[in-house]
Amino acid sequence: MLVLGGCGAQKPRPHLQRADAAPLLALAQRIATERGPARTRDVRRLQAQAIALVNAHRVPASLQETFMSGANALPAQAGVFAAWLEKNSG
Numbered sequence: 520m521l522v523l524g525g526c527g528a529q530k531p532r533p534h535l536q537r538a539d540a541a542p543l544l545a546l547a548q549r550i551a552t553e554r555g556p557a558r559t560r561d562v563r564r565l566q567a568q569a570i571a572l573v574n575a576h577r578v579p580a581s582l583q584e585t586f587m588s589g590a591n592a593l594p595a596q597a598g599v600f601a602a603w604l605e606k607n608s609g
Contacts, residue, residue, distance in 0.1 A: 533579035535586075539572055540608030543590075544601055551597035562593045582607060 546565040550558055569590035572578050578586050586607075589600035 533581050535572075535578060535582065535604070535608040537608050539577050540604045543568060543572075544604045544608070547593070547597050547601035547604060550594050551601065553594075558594055565593060566590050 543565055546561055546568070550561050550565065553561060569587060573583055573587065585603070589596065589603050593600060
């Protein structure tokens with residue numbers, strides 16, 4: 520009798536670590552409601568943190584393009600990026 524281990528098991532989907540995503544999520548949610556210089560400052564801060572996470576290999580390769588596209592689309596898409604972070608962190 521041949522037994523195959525792991526048959527039917529689903530591979531976990533790639534995700535950001537919750538500890539990495541949480542500060543970005545908080546910033547993205549704040550950016551969605553901010554205006555003026557505070558918004559500009561926080562957009563730059565979020566983008567710098569996003570780049571640092573990619574450079575530190577903390578973002579799975581399969582998520583990097585979408586992750587950086589979301590970060591670079593700020594401030595116009597802050598709410599969308601926040602929702603993406605919630606969905607892709609765990």
